[in-house]
Amino acid sequence: MNIIDIIEKEVKEKIDEYKANAEDHYDFWNEHIKYVYIENQKLAEQYGADIEIVKLGALLHDIALICKIGDRKDHHINGKILAEEILNKYSYPKEKMDRVLSCVYNHRSSKNATNIEDLCVADADIIAHFDNIPMLFNSAYNRNNINLNEVRNWLKESFEKDYNDLSNKTKESYKEQYRLICKIVLGEDI
């Protein structure tokens, strides 16, 4: 098995553990990570990023949430520590490891990206939301006590934040999709 298959297997095992034991039984793979993993590779091909680095970055970017380590607000920081522990187990080369860890640490907005691989993971993390809108409704209801107006506002703010966090070049390609989301999902014309 190559390193990507090994890490994919390990992440999926941790996801199964989360799914079985966490209160919300959230399926991280099918609801989120697989979309980031796929979108990420499309962006990497388009932008000439290193495929191995972005694949590992996508697989590991939310590892702290999956392993329930620390607060959500710090999951990029704890994620970097956990990802390093995991990659070290397989003696992954230091230079490549630093680039994967950079993807994990900087994944929360393309504004934090320090290189093209960081940017691919950060943008794919957002496009994953566009790909799976029902998942966002689930988060919206879980976090807002099923109050319709709060849910509506949360979704609106969440999509706005996502769109603003995209890099300029990805934003251009996803402009029409964002316009349709606002129109169809939020009932707004922008």
Ligand SMILES: [Fe+2]
């Ligand atoms: Fe994240």
Ligand SMILES: [Fe+2]
């Ligand atoms: Fe994510």
